[in-house]
Every structure is written in C-alpha cells, then in structure tokens.
Amino acid sequence: KNQVEQSPQSLIILEGKNCTLQCNYTVSPFSNLRWYKQDTGRGPVSLTIMTFSENTKSNGRYTATLDADTKQSSLHITASQLSDSASYICVVSVWAGNMLTFGGGTRLMVKP
Amino acid sequence: GAVVSQHPSWVICKSGTSVKIECRSLDFQATTMFWYRQFPKQSLMLMATSNEGSKATYEQGVEKDKFLINHASLTLSTLTVTSAHPEDSSFYICSASPGTGPTYEQYFGPGTRLTVT
Numbered sequence: 001k002n003q004v005e006q007s008p009q010s011l012i013i014l015e016g017k018n019c020t021l022q023c024n025y026t027v028s029p030f031s032n033l034r035w036y037k038q039d040t041g042r043g044p045v046s047l048t049i050m051t052f053s054e055n056t057k058s059n060g061r062y063t064a065t066l067d068a069d070t071k072q073s074s075l076h077i078t079a080s081q082l083s084d085s086a087s088y089i090c091v092v093s094v095w096a097g098n099m100l101t102f103g104g105g106t107r108l109m110v111k112p
Numbered sequence: 113g114a115v116v117s118q119h120p121s122w123v124i125c126k127s128g129t130s131v132k133i134e135c136r137s138l139d140f141q142a143t144t145m146f147w148y149r150q151f152p153k154q155s156l157m158l159m160a161t162s163n164e165g166s167k168a169t170y171e172q173g174v175e176k177d178k179f180l181i182n183h184a185s186l187t188l189s190t191l192t193v194t195s196a197h198p199e200d201s202s203f204y205i206c207s208a209s210p211g212t213g214p215t216y217e218q219y220f221g222p223g224t225r226l227t228v229t
Contacts, residue, residue, distance in 0.1 A: 031214035043116075043205050043220035044156070089155060093214040100218065102155045 002027040004092050004103035012109045017080055021106045023073040023090030031095040035064050035075045038087045038105070047075070047088075080110045114140050116208050118221035125196055126229055133191045133224045135206030141186035142208035146218065147179070150203040162189055163212070196228040 004025045013019050025033070032051045036044035048057045048064040050073075056065045061078045077084055090103040115138040125131045135145060144163050148156040160176075162168035162183035170176045180192040189208075193200055203225055207218040 036220075041203070041223065041225065043118075043207075043222045045220070046217065049217070095214055099214075100158070102157075104155045107153075 002092070002094065002101045004090055004101050006088075006090050006103040006106050008106060009104065010107040010109070012111060013080055015080060015082055015110050015112050019077050019080060019108065021075045021077075021088050021090075021108070023075070023103055025071050025073070025090070025092045025101070025103075027071075027092040027094055027101050029095040030068065030071075031093040033064075033066055033073050034091045034093070034100075035062070035073075036089045036091060038089055040086070044089055077108075082110050082112060084108060085110045114138075114208075114210070114217070114219040116142075116206065116219045116221040118204075118206055118224050120224060121222060122225040122227075124227045124229060127197055128195055130192055130194045131196055131226060133193075133204055133206075133226075135189045135191070135208065135221055137187045137208040137219070140208075140210050140219075142189075143186070143211050144209045144216075145183055145189040146207045146209075147181060147189075147191050148205045148207070150205060150223075156205060159191075193226065196226070198228045201226055201228045 007022045034049045035047040038044040050066045052068040063076045066073045087105040089105045092101045117136045119134045147159045150156050159174045160168045160170045168181035183189040205223045207220045209216045209218045
C-alpha cells in the first residue's frame, strides 16, 4: 500500500530559527516527490518537486532533500518568518497517471 | 505561474439543497482536473479525477450520484453536491493539470468552504 508519513505532526518555533520537516514514503513505482505549503483555508502551493535523480532542490529559504534509497525526504526552512506558519505537505507521485499520495502534513507555527 | 480559481470561495446552504462549485484554469488548458475534500486538520483526500469530455473516475467510497462532476471544457470543471447534508460540510479543493502523467504539475485552486446547515 502506498503511504506517505510526515513528522512531526506539529511544530512551534521562534521567528528567525531554522527547522527541518521529515517525510518517509513507501510509494512504488516512484516518480517524483513534492513539497507543498498550505495556508489555513487556502489551497496548497508548490514549493519544490524532485525526481529520483535529484538529491536537493531549493526555493528561497526552503531546501528539500531526497534520498531515494532510504525513501526519505526533508524540508529545511531557514531563518523562519511569521508568514511561514502553515501546513507543509509531502506528496509522492507514482509512475503512472496523475495519482498523488499525500502525507498528513506538518503544521508549523512560527512565533515572534 | 499557472493559476486555478474556484468559485465560490465559501458557501452556506440548507440541508437537502444542492450546491455547485466551479473550478477554472485561467491561463492554461487543463487536460485533467481533480477534486479533493479536506476535513479539519486532515490532509487532502482525492474524490475524483476528470478528463475533458469524459466521465469522471471516482475514488472508492465516493458516491458519484451525490457528487456530480462535469468537465465540459479544457478550462472548467464543476462539482455539484446534491441533496447536501451537514456531514458534507468540508473544504473542497480542485486541481488542474495540463497533461496526463506524473511529470505534469497539479495546480491547486484556493478551495471552497462548504457549510451545510
């Protein structure tokens, strides 16, 4: 069964601090892994997308890593800002059709 | 970047009535559109996948007669919740993709908050 698990479920950090979110998956056959940011009451917005051959990808203060051997990914947020408060969702795509498998998300709260 | 809109952004309806939600791709043609439902503090759950001009494919457990999906053009898909009940209250999100296959990005709409009283 294809699954995506994220940790932690929730996280509180102080503004300006860094944090790392984790994603483990058992999706097969793997095509790509995406990280999305979802603000409360809004649709998800894509941060990064990585294929199995990519180890890291950055988007501003967001850096995603992928280890296709261990089937793990992380999202590192540098110098957090209050606007980073949101849910971060790890999504894995299989190599067929458009099917996406969603993780449960990590709810991040950045406090001043 | 590609933009997907939804209308309305929120709606309140009475139990037993029907409500229609529109999803539009504003600057690209969407071969495939998806409808998701999201309950509080949970992740998105795929309800159905639709290709322009074809019948939608529903996920297991989703009643196709209750959630009517129409993908009449390459830029518009609609979800109609028929005979809505309070348990249908949820956040409905659509996404659109310019192609079929895992390499194509899915662009998500802003969501529609449905409350059934």
